[in-house]
Amino acid sequence: YVLRKKKIYSMLSNFRFCNQFFKNFSFVRYYSQNNLNRNKTIYAVLKPYLDFDERLENLEKLEKGIKLRGLDINLSSLITKWKHYKNLKDDIKKLEKERVRIADELMQIKASADAEKIRSLKFSGINIREDLKKLKIVLSQLEE
Incomplete structure (x- = not known):
């Protein structure tokens, strides 16, 4: 699952300690939907219609x-x-x-x-x- 920082903050906003802890660390990785599996990269080929x-x-x-x-x-x-x-x-x-x-x-x-x-x-x-x-x-x- 691709998680965003805002989503994590909203989930953990009730916990003061966790909220402070996660604000200081940037641990969330952002992946393209096409590159979730690092072994196989999927390229979307655009084919013009003629x-x-x-x-x-x-x-x-x-x-x-x-x-x-x-x-x-x-x-x-x-x-x-x-x-x-x-x-x-x-x-x-x-x-x-x-x-x-x-x-x-x-x-x-x-x-x-x-x-x-x-x-x-x-x-x-x-x-x-x-x-x-x-x-x-x-x-x-x-x-x-």
Whole structure:
């Protein structure tokens, strides 16, 4: 818990000795909510929202805006990268849905105890999990 000095003073104000004692010592440490655990520092990454689909609908207007700003942007490269990013996100969503479906099917089959089907579903679940890890690594590299 993050405690403030004022909070401590108000809690201990009834006790004269404690109040005098704590006024002389500054022992309260202030932590950021993101840095409570010193071993792991969590960074909040701000991601600006830009609706690429809407922007890429009117290519002439976008190209004109790029030229007016004097930017050196290859629009065709940007479009292919955006399509690749969207396809990657769609693939991840499909794999996550498939993983959930397999997990549900495994829970239903465990009652019937069909060993061969359980083994094949577990194997496909492991493959999907590995594919998801690989795709998420690629996605995080693209987002950087």
